[in-house]
Amino acid sequence: MTGKGGNGMDVDGIPPAVLCEELRYRFGEHRAVDGVSLRVVPGEIFGLLGPNGAGKTTTIRVLTTLLPLQEGRAAVFGVDVARRRMEVRRLMGYVPQQLSANGALTGRENVSLFARLFDVPRRERRDRVAESLEVMGLTGDADRVAATYSGGMVRRLELAQALVNHPRLLILDEPTIGLDPLARSGVWERLNELRATTGMTVLVTTHSMDEADTMCDRVALMHLGRLRAIGTPAELKSALGEDATLEDVFRHHAGDALNDDRLPQGGFSEVRTTRRTAGRLG
């Protein structure tokens, strides 16, 4: 990681892909995000980890400008999230936890819709849509309605939708939730290829410590609105002991939060965790 200079710039003059400084967000009296500071280096896959209710989605929603910035500072490639919202939106692709594809449309129609929403110039749309579908391995299935796709294909379709904008930063909220191991590795394979070919920065939230360990360059462990640890998976594990897993690291910093029923999880999170993406489209 490069060193830190003044006004959020890294010393080599390149702004971080994501910068959060003392970010806070409250829902009424409840502090969902409580003083989060982090920087994501351009080109890395950065994992924001934590149990239900940790504040991951709220952090992401502030970064994507879907929630207003209440306190602190956030910037994407040096562009201030509070003051230059439209510019920030143009820099990023976002795949939320909620379904963002329409089962009644074909894969190609779904991606075309996003190309229009993102204002991709009309003469470039066809090629951009085809390119995004190709990158996500969906060319052969592009003209089938999405309701016939498997869960893994739906997730890759949602990634294709987010990519049609040629974003510099891709933000993914639980991209592999509800998918079987094969579909999970399919999604990660495509993300890795994408990063290798475009140098795109990826910010991903996940509950899965195993996935984060293998797939992320660096991770931040979040619990009850605060960051408890940040570093490469190897650094975090070796600081704890020779055979430590990332899950051990998490337990060290956050107790038994990974399966603590007393946490403010809410029924909806439970449903989200277990539902199958394909089923949602049927």
Ligand SMILES: Nc1ncnc2c1ncn2[C@@H]1O[C@H](COP(=O)(O)OP(=O)(O)OP(=O)(O)O)[C@@H](O)[C@H]1O
């Ligand atoms: N719209 C809302 N109104 C009130 N409280 C909310 C709202 N959205 C989230 N919260 C609360 O804020 C806290 C952080 O929620 P958030 O969704 O950011 O966590 P998370 O780490 O993304 O969890 P999950 O993995 O379940 O998505 C939780 O306690 C949650 O109940």
